[in-house]
Amino acid sequence: MPQRALGRLLDLGEKVAGIVGFPIPDLSPKTIVVMAGDHGVVEEGVSAYPAEVTGQMVHGFVSGHAGINVLCRHAGIGVRVVDMGCRADFSDLIAAGAVLDAKVAPGTANMRRQPAMSRGQAALCIERGAAIARGLAVEGVRMLGTGDMGIGNTTPSAAIAAVVTGRTVEECTGRGTGIDDSRLAHKALIIRQSIEARQPNPHDPLDILSKIGGFEIGGIAGFILGAAESRIPVVIDGVTSTAAAVIAWLMEPRLAHFMFAAHRSVEPAQAAMLSLMGLEPILDLGMRLGEGTGCALAMPIIEAGAKVLREMATFAEAGVSQA
């Protein structure tokens, strides 16, 4: 092959090799874990949808009709659904094994009025998320992806981005599932007031997580740490997963060698956080659904890069005339 003619595809393969070693083993089976949680700040009117949609979407994931289900079936990726802290009760689904119970509490507190959770709850999110990744590693999963579900969670995601990157709240605040201009301005105001009231310490990731939230963000942060400990490549989805990634990365900057950014979200906070961590998104399709949908499209491309590095003949091996 002419040198570097496959561009970033080879970079992806080399990054995988740096995690799993040579010769590169299969990266299947692959699993995306969707972590769900509710956010007290929704009562401030920051979202286009009411909080009960979080629980309804968890039922959607279980029924197999959500976007993440369609895309994971298409790509041969398994899906697991975790309740990190939803208001809804999923006892039946948990008993049936369809939802994993890691509920820290039924929704965070409203960060504008009080810390979203206690420091102990923040540590618990991290611990439970990491345990889930380690468990999947033991099951033999070879590549992991993150997904999120939580009405209102672009609000804490933008707040985390502003605190960690130092950019303004306005630069970090996006339209989430589709709010109009006036609600966008209101959302930015709520985020600014929350940061002023809570004063999260930008150098203390557990302080940021506990003051801003949410439970699924903490769970995903722990999940990423657990994947890296198990030397499993972990693919980061959109803005909420990236906010979780930046929390984990503040704890351990070497995590950047284990993480792949699936896609560029339309949420502006995501680009700011990716650039801080030195990660470049693989896809740019204008997506903003969350759930891990970007991971479902990017994981096969990462796998392709690894296979190219493993299987493709170089010009010398193939007996091709040299330049």
Add this chain to the structure above:
Amino acid sequence: MPQRALGRLLDLGEKVAGIVGFPIPDLSPKTIVVMAGDHGVVEEGVSAYPAEVTGQMVHGFVSGHAGINVLCRHAGIGVRVVDMGCRADFSDLIAAGAVLDAKVAPGTANMRRQPAMSRGQAALCIERGAAIARGLAVEGVRMLGTGDMGIGNTTPSAAIAAVVTGRTVEECTGRGTGIDDSRLAHKALIIRQSIEARQPNPHDPLDILSKIGGFEIGGIAGFILGAAESRIPVVIDGVTSTAAAVIAWLMEPRLAHFMFAAHRSVEPAQAAMLSLMGLEPILDLGMRLGEGTGCALAMPIIEAGAKVLREMATFAEAGVSQA
């Protein structure tokens, strides 16, 4: 699903639906056809590799060790190899059914000194390429991709781009498989001299094809026309496939509704031609290998868009509370 939350993925699905209708059928089986040909202009020293590499790579495709083989195995896509006009003789591979014989002649003439082919040969390329696509449609293939192999073929591709888009030769000329600055300047000079000597008529695609070449470019142009006639979505790879696409598009501008641009090549001519046809590339991974490698990565994403449109529940169907 919140409106347009899957961004361009839904656009891809809708474009597929415009071609194949509702309800969207399966897009598998999928096949990439790699068309190979040699270029007389290689004797002017425009390429980093000698012309015999074209034939060696055809053997590589048959052996299954080339980049396109690895990526197609990964994505469950079939590969067919066609000799549109190589200097090498593939009698054995043709007899074995490993290479399809559509050879128009053993390489084009050097466009700097004479027309690359006759107008009759140009028409023959188109006809044979279209017949191959129609044959695959009859076999039941549901999505097609284009691939090319031809040492030196970024030179005619850049020449076609300059003639058709009106941009300067310097804007359209790239490094192909990796030439240095001085050879890049030489390549641009050869292209400029060829265009001045041949005076291709920018409004007559057969005139452009016959004066500039090459046989694989004509074959791919015909292939795209044949796919569209059969109402099969056809995915366009890098700069050489895009040069073929623009030849076909000049014959029938409605082709743009049937074509998907797999990826943004690092060759500058490609962006100029895509923008003329109003096509936006799906991927941007810095690739420049050709062979159809971009298609192998993009076809599963197009298929994902179609499946989302077909299978995913909307919020209303899923009983999710409205905003």
